[in-house]
Amino acid sequence: MKLTLKELNEIYYCLGKVLTLNEVNLANTSLVEQIRDKVRDEIDMIEYENESNEDDGPEYDSAGFTEDDRIVNGQYRVISNEAADEDYKASLTQDEQRYENQHK
Secondary structure: OOOOHHHHHHHHHHHHHHHHOOOHHHOOHHHHHHHHHHHHHHHHHHHHHHHHHHOOOOOEOOOOOEHHHHEEOOEEOOOOOHHHHHHHHHHHHHHHHHHHHHOO
16 A cells, blocks of 8 residues: 555554553554554655655756766866856956055
8 A cells, every 4th residue: 555645644643642542442552653653664765765856966066067077088177168268367367457556
């Protein structure tokens, strides 16, 4: 029998309520505790499977590349965008000039 997570949570809650009843003869408390533990284990397994399924995709860096994109023939390679590199170098040059002008 395959139960949904919502159904398992409801069963777990109900079993907990049965254990809090003052009627000792109503239920075998040790059996109810065992069943509740098995239901909790099943809930944990479903939650673990759901979490592990969410992490299946590759991770991308800030440039939009995966680790596999950056490793070629066992060597890590830097993927460059020449226009962005030139802009970065130009901004560094401007920063150096501003710094020098402020400290003259």
